[in-house]
Amino acid sequence: MDMKEITDQLQLWVKVKRQYALTDAQVQMARELGVNPKRLSESESAVQGATQAPLGRHIEDLYLKRFKKPLPDPVEPLRQLLHDTRARERAEAHERRRRKRQAEIDHPEAARVSMLTLRRMYGGPGSR
Numbered sequence: 001m002d003m004k005e006i007t008d009q010l011q012l013w014v015k016v017k018r019q020y021a022l023t024d025a026q027v028q029m030a031r032e033l034g035v036n037p038k039r040l041s042e043s044e045s046a047v048q049g050a051t052q053a054p055l056g057r058h059i060e061d062l063y064l065k066r067f068k069k070p071l072p073d074p075v076e077p078l079r080q081l082l083h084d085t086r087a088r089e090r091a092e093a094h095e096r097r098r099r100k101r102q103a104e105i106d107h108p109e110a111a112r113v114s115m116l117t118l119r120r121m122y123g124g125p126g127s128r
Helices: 003-020 024-033 037-051 055-067 078-106 108-122
Strands: none
Touching: 003 024, 003 037, 003 078, 024 055, 024 078, 078 108
16 A cells, blocks of 8 residues: 555545544544445444444444454554654655655766657657
8 A cells, every 4th residue: 555545545534533523542443443434334324223322332342342452552643643644755755856866966867868868759849
């Protein structure tokens, strides 16, 4: 999973958290249980029909049953996870740009050749 997919997935969890009034701990429990946020609305109606319990309480019950503890050890706020992921994305993009610039400095003839190749392919000044 690349960073963009992770960010998109966390965005879905932010939406689900808001929609169902879940806490950060409940969202983290659901993520650790492997719940798919896209299918949560389907399971939410089934859960309420079968148990008459809110979705957050159902997640807590499942988590306790599987992991034998009431809460995850370090509860990380969803906003912090999203912020960290976006910061990591920006850092990786910056590093790619830095490496590209350094390669152009180290090997200017390669950059010149590639620019000439692009001009020939797409036209423009110096294409002949």
